[in-house]
Amino acid sequence: MGPRINKKLAAVGVAAVVGVASTIALTSGSASASPVFGYSGYGIGVEAKGGIVNGGAQTVSTISCTTDSSAKMSNDVAAANVNNQAIARTVRTDTHAFNNKSGNGVTSNASAVDVKVGSLLHLTGVKTTTTAVYKNGKLSYTGNTTYAGVKIGNISVPSLLHPEPNTKVAVPGLGYIVLNRVGGVKSANGIYSYAQGVVLFANVKNKYIPEGIEVAVLKTRAEISKPATAVVFGDAYVTKANVDKLVVSGPTSYQATCKGTEGKTVRQAVGEVVIPKVAYVGAAYTTKNGYQNENKAAVTFTSHVAGVKVGNLSIGAINSEAYASKTKDGKYAVAFKSNIASITVNGKTYPVKTGVNSTLDIPGIAKLTFNQVKKQQRYISVNALVIDVYSLNTKVVVGHAAAGVIG
Incomplete structure (x- = not known):
């Protein structure tokens, strides 16, 4: 039997929302080499x-x-x-x-x-x-x-x-x-x-x-x-901010897909993002590119940010990418990339960590989490950087990309 959509998920509404991709992956059924x-x-x-x-x-x-x-x-x-x-x-x-x-x-x-x-x-x-x-x-x-x-x-x-x-x-x-x-x-x-x-x-x-x-x-x-080896899905956004469970800034430059883009790259750009009293984000954009046919299904989402400022904290360019695919012989692949150019506070430089879910604590300023990754056989998501701002009790996600296949 194929994957079932959770009714609580379906009740969200028409448009795909942040988090939908991972929920779908968690509820999807077993692998199948037959076209779906x-x-x-x-x-x-x-x-x-x-x-x-x-x-x-x-x-x-x-x-x-x-x-x-x-x-x-x-x-x-x-x-x-x-x-x-x-x-x-x-x-x-x-x-x-x-x-x-x-x-x-x-x-x-x-x-x-x-x-x-x-x-x-x-x-x-x-x-x-x-x-x-x-x-x-x-x-x-x-x-x-x-x-x-x-x-x-x-x-x-x-x-x-x-x-x-x-x-x-x-x-x-x-x-x-x-x-x-x-x-x-x-x-x-x-x-x-x-x-x-x-x-x-x-x-x-x-x-x-x-x-x-x-x-x-x-x-x-x-x-x-049309029948394909799998259905592709995923999403990407530049930033999202919340205080506890209250969203104070929704996903920006948001893109999603449920069937790909016929192999064409679709770009969604924004000149700048201002999260009131929290952060300033420079020019940014996301991309999506996916296709599905009876031989292969593949999708890639990317997120690109020129830079972020949170109070005295300055972060250089941030990029992330998520990729997922399936071939007709039932082989799956998922991968991610992310990088951050620099981190400074009042002129002092801090190291950019490259490990998955690694953290950096800047006393009195923020806790930074790098490469926040969720990975399954057919789905992967990455938040290039998550900033927990101590003074505002606010979490800012920067550079989100996710990709998956169902079937």
Whole structure:
């Protein structure tokens, strides 16, 4: 049996988050020389864009980075809110992988008894679904949304119960909506499809949704990768800081993958990072490069930092790299690299240690941990440097890279 995605992990949401890679590796199944498929997908009740408070994804069901064709998750909620308004009621989402006579694929669904924006818009019995499939060497997708009732203002519009894909409709007092938004993208690695029940665009002032906000209601995505010797995954970021369990600065220049980049190097750069009252980080960037096919799967993540200053502590350029691969004959490889140019405090130079998980204590300033590594047969991660700032009870991770393969 292939690896199972832990439900607590899946509940995190759509986007990969820091720590996901290592959790996946810990829950992955036994090695297999046979080609595997990569399954990913999600269903979301409501998601708002445009800076609205508490506008993140709600009622999320997701599977990600798994080769398990029985992976599934579901979620439901009485009401999904935007701007303290119950936009969608009795919301249910689910996503599941499959391997049957239809092929290998993923189906994601989302439904709501009704979607309502005051007296401006009322949709009932909304059901949206999308599927991505690989069968007999071919990739395909389907997506669609149906409605039991559509009312714009006080006027019922029966012609919109089964709308054409991406139907745009003006809604007086709100702006406009797009019904049955669907699409798909095919690549050398596989295909993903998406479907959204209704997207609300508030471009006039109203009392329900702040002007300038875009709200996707019943949002789904399904993705299947072509058969490969393994599925690649990993992540990288420049810095992250926290006090105990409280994150005071999230991962910067963050990148992740669940299927590679088709062998292309993707770079994410930042001019500088300022962690208020803690640290200043110079120009930095991360890269990712991965591929997966029936002969080999491999992925590399890197992190590069020009320099870091924490109070009187100055650290020169920091670089890290993580690599993982699997060949069709079942051979795995993992490796890491990291280096730090220099460490000084008030002009005094301290040695840069090269051992794994080695430490340096600078009295009254900080404890430094070098090459913080987690290694398994199919996964490796490295934090080039971890700075424990004594005076602030703050931990700063610099130069994180992780890479792994599933299958």
